[in-house]
Amino acid sequence: MLNKPVLVESLIVFSIVLCVHAVVWDRYSWCAVALAIQAFYVQFKWDRLLQQGGAVFQFRSTANSGLLPASMVIPLLGIAMKERCKAAGIVYFERFGIVVASTGMLVALFLSVIAVGITKPVPTNTCILTGVAGSIIIYTMKHSLTVSEVIEVLEVLLIFVYLSMILLYLLPRCFTPGEALLVLGGISFVLNQLIKRSLNVIEGRGEPIDFFLLVAVIGVIILGLFFTVLFIFMDSGTWISSMFFHMMTAVLGLGVIMPWLYRLIRRNPLFWLLQFLFQTQTRVYLLIYWTFLAASACGIVFYQNAKRSSESKKHQASTITRKYFHFIVVATYVPGLIYDRQLLYVAAVLCLAVFIFLEYIRYFRIKPLGQTLRYLLSLFLDERDSGPLILTHIYLLLGMSLPVWLFPRSCAPKGTLSGAGALVPYAGVLAVGVGDTMASVFGSTMGEIKWPGTKKTFEGTMTAVFAQIIAVALILIFDSNVNLNSSYAWILMSVSLVSLLEAYTTQIDNLLLPLYLQILFMV
16 A cells, blocks of 8 residues: 555655756756656565565664655756756866766666565566666666766765665664665765775865865764774773774874875865964854854753753653754854855864764763763654664754755856855755754644644644745845845745655655755756
8 A cells, every 4th residue: 555645755756856857858857757757666665675674674664765755866966966067168067967967876776676676576567667767877878978987887886885785784773775875875976086086186176175075074984984893892881992992083083084185185184274264254253153052052952961850761852952953053054154155164074073973982882971972862862863873963964064065166156156056055054954943843833734644734834935935035135145036936946845845754854855955956
């Protein structure tokens, strides 16, 4: 029996795909439509596998597979990037967008083939659809990609396969298949880009902040894999293990990550970072302001834990309490987007590295903070944190930061896009910081009319749409770089579709919603 909320979620995703290709229709559009149709059918095979316990790995059980919404993100992002850079006449990044789209399609197709292959009895109709979609995608790639680009796509696919086998085994119940596709596919692409750029360092090619992002992301992941293997043979909760953890972190950081970054940016990474952070007076003021907000967030954590009584240790923070952090993140990102986007870019990378490192300390129970972090953060757990890792706060940071990191600066005249594209860096703020927050707060307090098959309310969704429209108006007032050029109808449609997706998706909305809003704004 088909799940009605999943059907509505799929209908919303199909609507987004059609809206994108109503603006951009070329040979890749046929591939995207074919991929969406086959992902829709395979999604139900994955859902059946999860319900019957037939999947090879343990996935998050409180959500559906999410294959369709996740499968379309990377291909649509690549297509949108290709069109923007083609319009700007930047051939290198136009080709890069084609590689991104092709990689996303092939990785999503691979995940579909896995589901079809382990389903018993073999679903004939789904196999035919997967074969047709695969034929269309491979035929298009054959006539669109150069040999070097094909090799790059296959490299990412190979990294994805091995990374999936390792991380899904080590981190049971942390992801749905769709979330694994998005997260591990993104990491695979970043790792491949870092290897490619490290082997072909050309002076002046690429900005230091881009290299900083690549090295920081891969560096903390390598660090986690190293300690995961190490603590199989050691008790991570002892003082000796904790001292070894801190010592090896310093060794890997100073002996591997720093030299790697030095090779890419051709200067001392620490001196470059300090010079970058304190380059102007505006940056100093922003850093002081962000430090105050970070202290406020820590204060909320300590205050909420102090309210715990000895009789209510199982008490969990309310939805409204968790949304305090969304307000703080909005207050953090908006001034950065208005006054200094490059500083926000680097600060978000640093914050991501710190978040992941603190999660390692919590997960491995590293002294002296491991047990304390476990106690403090347990108050803010929800049903999405069913695995060994707590990822919701990291997803929140990623959702706000990805539109900033993925903004095609080289294809944007004077650092900004025209029309709705000018709002691309604000996609995280609008979708997660404003829309998701308002939908949760007003929906949980005043909502009465529920969307069929979900706990979300009509009032919450409408409030989210209106709040985002008001936020766009405020952005127009305070950010002089934003010029929408009468793209108001497209913006309203984009915000409405993403808000509806928030109401029906069971995936991590902090990660999914900003990417879809960015795609719609970019095209």
